[in-house]
Amino acid sequence: MNASVLLRVRDLKTYFVTEHGKGTARAVDDVSFDLYPGETLGIVGESGCGKTVTSLSILRLVPEPPGHVLPGSLIEFEGRNLLALSAPELRAVRGNQIAMIFQEPMTSLNPVFTVGDQIAEAAIIHQHLSRRAARARAIEMLRLVGIPDPDERVDHYPHQLSGGMRQRVMIAMALVCHPKVLIADEPTTALDVTIQAQILELLDRLQSELGMAVLLITHDLGVVAGHADRVVVMYAGRVVETAPTDTLFERPTHPYTEGLLAAVPRVDAPRARLHAIPGQVPAATAWPPGCRFHPRCPYAWEKCEAQEPPLLETGTPGHAARCWLVTEPERKR
Amino acid sequence: MTLVDVRDLVKYYAGERSWFGLGRAKAPVRAVDGVSFTIAAGRTLGLVGESGSGKTTVGRTMLRLQEATSGTVLFEDNDVFALDATRLRTLRRRMQIVFQDPYSSLNPRMTVEETLREPLEIHRLNGAVSALLDEVGLDAAFAKRYPHELSGGQRQRVGIARALSVEPQFIVCDEPVSALDVSVQAQVLNLLADLQAKRHLTYLFIAHDLAVVRHIADDVAVMYLGKIVERAPAAEIYAQPRHPYTRALLSAVPEPNPHATQRRIVLAGDIPSPAYPPSGCPFHPRCPHPKKSERCRTEPPPLRPITPGHFAACHYGEEPM
Numbered sequence: 151m152n153a154s155v156l157l158r159v160r161d162l163k164t165y166f167v168t169e170h171g172k173g174t175a176r177a178v179d180d181v182s183f184d185l186y187p188g189e190t191l192g193i194v195g196e197s198g199c200g201k202t203v204t205s206l207s208i209l210r211l212v213p214e215p216p217g218h219v220l221p222g223s224l225i226e227f228e229g230r231n232l233l234a235l236s237a238p239e240l241r242a243v244r245g246n247q248i249a250m251i252f253q254e255p256m257t258s259l260n261p262v263f264t265v266g267d268q269i270a271e272a273a274i275i276h277q278h279l280s281r282r283a284a285r286a287r288a289i290e291m292l293r294l295v296g297i298p299d300p301d302e303r304v305d306h307y308p309h310q311l312s313g314g315m316r317q318r319v320m321i322a323m324a325l326v327c328h329p330k331v332l333i334a335d336e337p338t339t340a341l342d343v344t345i346q347a348q349i350l351e352l353l354d355r356l357q358s359e360l361g362m363a364v365l366l367i368t369h370d371l372g373v374v375a376g377h378a379d380r381v382v383v384m385y386a387g388r389v390v391e392t393a394p395t396d397t398l399f400e401r402p403t404h405p406y407t408e409g410l411l412a413a414v415p416r417v418d419a420p421r422a423r424l425h426a427i428p429g430q431v432p433a434a435t436a437w438p439p440g441c442r443f444h445p446r447c448p449y450a451w452e453k454c455e456a457q458e459p460p461l462l463e464t465g466t467p468g469h470a471a472r473c474w475l476v477t478e479p480e481r482k483r
Numbered sequence: 484m485t486l487v488d489v490r491d492l493v494k495y496y497a498g499e500r501s502w503f504g505l506g507r508a509k510a511p512v513r514a515v516d517g518v519s520f521t522i523a524a525g526r527t528l529g530l531v532g533e534s535g536s537g538k539t540t541v542g543r544t545m546l547r548l549q550e551a552t553s554g555t556v557l558f559e560d561n562d563v564f565a566l567d568a569t570r571l572r573t574l575r576r577r578m579q580i581v582f583q584d585p586y587s588s589l590n591p592r593m594t595v596e597e598t599l600r601e602p603l604e605i606h607r608l609n610g611a612v613s614a615l616l617d618e619v620g621l622d623a624a625f626a627k628r629y630p631h632e633l634s635g636g637q638r639q640r641v642g643i644a645r646a647l648s649v650e651p652q653f654i655v656c657d658e659p660v661s662a663l664d665v666s667v668q669a670q671v672l673n674l675l676a677d678l679q680a681k682r683h684l685t686y687l688f689i690a691h692d693l694a695v696v697r698h699i700a701d702d703v704a705v706m707y708l709g710k711i712v713e714r715a716p717a718a719e720i721y722a723q724p725r726h727p728y729t730r731a732l733l734s735a736v737p738e739p740n741p742h743a744t745q746r747r748i749v750l751a752g753d754i755p756s757p758a759y760p761p762s763g764c765p766f767h768p769r770c771p772h773p774k775k776s777e778r779c780r781t782e783p784p785p786l787r788p789i790t791p792g793h794f795a796a797c798h799y800g801e802e803p804m
Contacts, residue, residue: 196664197635312753313534342533343691344750347735351749369664372737395741413669414739415694417721423676424669424698430634431664 156363157185157208157227157248157331163220164200164207168435175434177203177217179387185331190357190364192378192395194371196410198431199384201367205333208232208365209244227331246276249324253336255316259308265292265319266304269326276327291322296352314345321352328360335367350377371414375399380468383407386432386442389461393469403464403471405447441473449475449482486524486685487545487653491517492554494540498758512758514540515551516709522702524652527679527686529700529717531693531732535754536706538689539583542655545687546578547571558653576606579646583658585638589630595641596626602648615644620674636667643674653685660695672698694736697721705729708757708765711786715793725795727772730804764798774799 164178178200185191195201206212208225210232225232227248232240249272252258260268269291270284279287285304292300295318308316317337324332334353338346354377357364366378374381374395381398383391383406391404402408412425429446432438438445444454453474462476463469475482493516498509515537522528532538544551547563556563561574582588589598599612613623619640630638639659646654656675660668676699678684690696696703697717704714705728713726724730731748750769755761761768767779778798789800 196666314753342754343693343735344533344731345753346737347747347749348751350737351747370737371665371739375739375741376737376743399739399741410665411739413666415669415672415692415698416738417694417697417733417736418738419697421698421700421717423673426669426673427666428670430636430667 154186155184156187159183160224162204162207162223162225164203164212164217165220166217167215173435176387176437177434178207181389183382183389183392185363185365187363188361189379190366190377192374192381193365193367193384194374194381195384196369196431198434200387201384202335205335205365205367208333209248209250210240245272246327247329248331249329250333250335251320251324251337253339255313255320258320259316261308264305264307269323272323273326287326291326295322313341314348317341317349325356325360329362331363331365333365371411386437387434388442388472391471397466397469403476404473405449406443451481484524485521486559487522488557489545490519490555492541492544493517493552494544495552510758513709513760514757518711520704520714522685522687524685525683526701527688527699529696529703530687530689530706531696531703532706533691533754535757537709538706539657542657542687542689546580546655576649577651578653579649579651580655580657581642581646581659584662585635585642588642589638591630595628598641599644599648602645606649608649610648615648618647619644635663636670639663639671656686656688658690661691675699693732708755708760710765710796712766713795719793725789725793725800726797727770727804728766772799772804774802
């Protein structure tokens with residue numbers, strides 16, 4: 151099984167030094183997961199849980215300083231530790247074999263270049279295409295992502311496109327070199343719900359056509375339910391639960407996952423009070439001792455405050471939760 | 484009893500001029516194009532739509548934060564658009580708004596206490612800041628803090644406390660939870676529901692998310708390109724949406740259930756510009772209804788009752804999709 155892992159993240163720690171000695175923000179604190187070829191792995195969590203910093207760390211896009219990835223972290227892509235690559239070696243991977251789309255299509259495109267130029271850039275750099283061939287590739291990519299009149303649109307500037315069209319252009323840019331891994335960081339959060347449905351359908355189609363692995367980072371459990379094969383739930387810089395998607399939604403084991411699922415408003419539920427998780431996510435400079443969720447957890451007891459649980463196997467294949475309830479289920483009444 | 488009565492509300496924004504204001508004006512943007520509804524005292528109307536549908540403009544023109552182009556808003560038989568400045572100020576005490584973005588709608592240089600004190604002073608009211616904070620679930624210690632010291636959820640609680648401070652009857656909630664994380668969003672929605680029950684408040688709850696509206700609204704109106712395309716009691720509209728746009732919106736909500744069996748309707752194309760709305764039914768270029776016909780392209784469908792109390796602006800509203 152190990153042989154086929156495409157992207158292996160082990161013990162990833164990305165910390166930020168905050169201003170004036172307020173301490174170190176441990177944004178990502180010992181995160182491990184594997185990504186297999188062709189699968190979609192969802193990383194779910196709320197603001198401040200470390201999901202975006204995790205994705206930026208993989209491509210070494212974390213600004214240093216104030217951020218730094220701690221020694222001992224490993225990000226292995228096809229057997230090579232990305233954290234140990236030289237800048238030119240890294241450039242050969244980034245945007246070529248591992249590509250990324252960002253949340254804000256408005257701010258992630260360069261306003262002074264045509265979308266065709268921006269899509270062609272990666273093909274010229276990585277695949278050494280001529281300008282003419284790169285332009286033809288850009289048009290082909292625009293067609294692939296479902297933009298009408300690609301021959302005309304290739305010469306348009308970002309401001310001439312709607313939000314949904316810009317996100318399609320972002321996807322075309324990311325996929326122009328046929329990457330093996332696509333990191334999609336909240337790809338639909340800024341979009342209207344009908345446009346979100348279009349983009350998610352497009353990503354599904356492109357994934358099955360191109361056979362890439364997708365790391366889907368989102369705060370939306372609904373998006374994960376419909377599009378991920380496996381899920382990693384993050385809270386306070388840690389992985390708190392990981393499971394195949396079906397298992398996670400049928401048997402959420404960590405109280406945070408359970409609470410998050412119960413808090414999602416649903417169109418198919420009758421009008422009723424929502425379950426709210428009390429309190430709020432603590433600051434990354436001062437994670438609580440013991441289990442980081444214990445101050446908000448309805449089941450917490452002394453042990454949770456004293457000792458942080460490791461990720462414990464639940465017995466279902468591939469399902470683990472960082473919660474003492476796995477070993478002491480009788481505590482949950 | 485009807486508290487708020489909106490009749491044929493219209494708001495056009497003048498078209499931009501090219502050539503630094505010297506050229507010919509572009510077509511006006513029809514942000515709100517003839518919207519009517521009523522809200523009974525103590526009830527919540529959910530106003531739902533995507534970007535550019537005009538839902539926010541409806542809320543803002545009702546409170547005269549922007550002047551409407553035409554139409555009438557009656558608040559307990561007061562004609563809101565006919566009031567002079569003094570009487571408008573008196574009425575504003577009874578109509579308040581909670582804004583979407585808790586980051587930009589609080590003054591960063593004012594403490595929570597100053598923010599909450601200001602409306603009390605303007606309206607010469609005696610109210611205790613500590614009681615307000617308590618009511619929205621914040622500790623009295625928050626009074627001395629500045630907005631940057633608060634989380635998004637706490638800021639939104641301050642925004643709600645500010646609206647409550649003058650003891651209004653009616654609150655426009657303009658996407659009050661869309662900037663918040665799911666777990667905090669649930670806290671704020673529950674708070675709004677509790678306050679409504681306790682103070683007998685009436686809400687216009689503006690949102691882009693039909694799932695959020697499900698948990699707070701008694702009635703729902705769906706807007707598309709400046710017009711209401713469907714309006715019905717909440718239970719009705721979720722059980723049996725009549726307008727194809729409402730159906731598509733409902734089906735596009737990602738359900739947190741991997742075995743969701745619902746057929747997803749993915750609409751083609753983008754929302755057209757409200758400066759150049761399509762002819763006939765504004766939804767016809769994206770409409771997936773199998774009966775879509777020439778009539779949809781030429782004849783604008785009126786908002787009409789399909790069943791008693793359930794209105795839809797579709798020529799084929801009776802027919803299933």
